[in-house]
Amino acid sequence: MSKIIAVCILACLLAIISVADAKCKTYLKNRFEKCLAKGFQSSIENCNGADAVLKKRQLKTCGRIETKVKQCGYTCSPPQVDGGWSDFGNWSECSAKCGEGVQTRSRSCNNPSPAHGGAECEGEKTESRSCNNGACPVDGGWSDFGNWSECSAKCGEGVQTRSRSCNNPAPAHGGAECEGEKTESRSCNQGQCPGTCKGHVCLRGEANYIALPLGSRLNSPNGDYSLVMQADRNLVLYCKGNAVWASKTTGTAVSDGLTYQADGNLVLYDPEGNALWDTETGGTRASTMVMQNDGNFVLYTDDGKAAWSTGTNGQC
Numbered sequence: 001m002s003k004i005i006a007v008c009i010l011a012c013l014l015a016i017i018s019v020a021d022a023k024c025k026t027y028l029k030n031r032f033e034k035c036l037a038k039g040f041q042s043s044i045e046n047c048n049g050a051d052a053v054l055k056k057r058q059l060k061t062c063g064r065i066e067t068k069v070k071q072c073g074y075t076c077s078p079p080q081v082d083g084g085w086s087d088f089g090n091w092s093e094c095s096a097k098c099g100e101g102v103q104t105r106s107r108s109c110n111n112p113s114p115a116h117g118g119a120e121c122e123g124e125k126t127e128s129r130s131c132n133n134g135a136c137p138v139d140g141g142w143s144d145f146g147n148w149s150e151c152s153a154k155c156g157e158g159v160q161t162r163s164r165s166c167n168n169p170a171p172a173h174g175g176a177e178c179e180g181e182k183t184e185s186r187s188c189n190q191g192q193c194p195g196t197c198k199g200h201v202c203l204r205g206e207a208n209y210i211a212l213p214l215g216s217r218l219n220s221p222n223g224d225y226s227l228v229m230q231a232d233r234n235l236v237l238y239c240k241g242n243a244v245w246a247s248k249t250t251g252t253a254v255s256d257g258l259t260y261q262a263d264g265n266l267v268l269y270d271p272e273g274n275a276l277w278d279t280e281t282g283g284t285r286a287s288t289m290v291m292q293n294d295g296n297f298v299l300y301t302d303d304g305k306a307a308w309s310t311g312t313n314g315q316c
């Protein structure tokens with residue numbers, strides 16, 4: 001029983017104290033806050049008085065109230081602080097080394113930071129803008145090759161060239177030049193020149209010339225036949241080593257060899273300029289002499305007719 005009473009008394013006491021305490025706080029708080037409003041400068045943390053001057057009597061009263069308030073354990077709550085933006089930082093590097101890019105900058109809500117329930121900063125933390133470090137480099141590219149030029153020689157071996165341009169695209173803004181050659185060349189041949197022998201064919205020229213010098217020969221493409229201007233001055237046609245035709249001028253003083261004349265005649269001259277042998281085709285302007293595979297040695301005119309031949313086809 002006595003225990004119950006003791007507990008009850010303790011509880012009642014605590015209740016009374018807490019009620020008194022609450023009263024103390026409310027009463028003193030109201031009076032103390034009036035003091036602050038009138039300009040009382042308190043030494044309690046966060047209790048800031050208004051910007052005004054108290055009269056002496058009020059100062060005294062407020063001082064007493066402050067003492068009691070301190071005994072009650074009264075504290076002022078710290079003021080709310082709304083956040084404020086810092087300055088923006090520097091712009092970031094442009095996102096693109098060349099051409100259109102983006103850069104950003106940001107700020108912090110720390111000037112001041114929001115405190116004690118104050119508002120966050122309003123607006124965007126980050127802003128961006130477009131940037132351009134200049135046009136991007138363009139590497140050069142070749143155009144297609146142009147047409148081949150005309151062959152440098154009207155007949156015989158010549159050269160022709162063709163070229164291309166570094167304009168597809170042209171290099172720009174520090175881009176690389178095209179690699180490789182601008183020009184290329186190849187050999188070309190418009191056919192045998194007049195007044196020359198080649199292989200088994202000799203062409204008439206605009207002037208007389210020695211088609212077969214002493215010691216030279218004209219072979220058929222198949223290698224079976226040879227027309228030989230012999231050192232003994234005899235012009236002989238051989239088939240596999242057998243003579244099948246000859247000019248029969250052995251031992252005479254043939255000058256330089258077999259002359260192909262501009263008039264189409266084939267002539268063997270002596271050193272004095274006398275014809276020892278000829279094909280009697282002067283005036284036909286026979287244009288081509290050929291050592292044929294069939295064994296015939298033929299002088300042809302421009303229209304492809306035989307003006308003269310050894311008539312040795314098939315002989316061996």
Ligand SMILES: *[C@@H]1O[C@H](CO)[C@@H](O)[C@H](O)[C@H]1NC(C)=O
Pocket residue numbers: 090
């Ligand atoms: C911002 O830019 C200025 C001027 O270019 C420079 O002096 C400063 O160091 C930069 N600040 C930072 C944090 O990079």
Ligand SMILES: *[C@@H]1O[C@H](CO)[C@@H](O)[C@H](O)[C@H]1NC(C)=O
Pocket residue numbers: 147
């Ligand atoms: C290149 O050759 C073609 C075909 O022979 C011809 O049509 C074209 O006109 C030529 N181009 C030039 C630039 O000569």
